[in-house]
Amino acid sequence: MTSDDHATNLGRTVSASTVVAAPPDEVFALLANPHRHHEFDGSGTVRGALSGPERLALGDRFGMSMKIKLPYRITNRVVEFEPDRRIGWCHAARAIWRYELEPVAGGTRVTETFDYGGSPLAKGMELVGFPKGNAKSIRDTLRRLREIFGAADG
DSSP, X not given: OOBOSSOEEETTEXXXXXXXXXXXXXXXXXXXXXXXXXXXXXSSOEEXXXXXXXXXXXTOEEEEEEEESEEEEEEEEEXXXXXXXXXXXXXXXXXXXXXXXXXXXXXXXXXXXXXXXXXXXXXXXXXXXXXXXXXXXXXXXXXXXXXXXXXXXX
């Protein structure tokens, strides 16, 4: 199976996985370059990077041009970082977008998680349906990563 058919909700996290036909370092190189986030974003909200390095590291900040009905800008900070294994960032709302990479036969298992448990806005996010919307966005992001890298057999 190349992907999970659904995102799972556990506590205040939403998560799903897929397997792509590329090694972890190639997948990580894409995820760690904020200037390429629009290429794999499944939410349709990321327009492009406004600032940030070509390769992120722990503590780095990067600005993004976004649009949900109206355009806006957001600054993210890398809060989790293990090269070729895990990267996560958050903005002022303190929800974390995390990508975990695991080498598997034929490629890399990519798990994307939206973790809003540490956000002071968690209850509000639930009231406006963010977990459900993020579940769809995660599935669409993982689909885009399979299109970019190819789906692994197995």
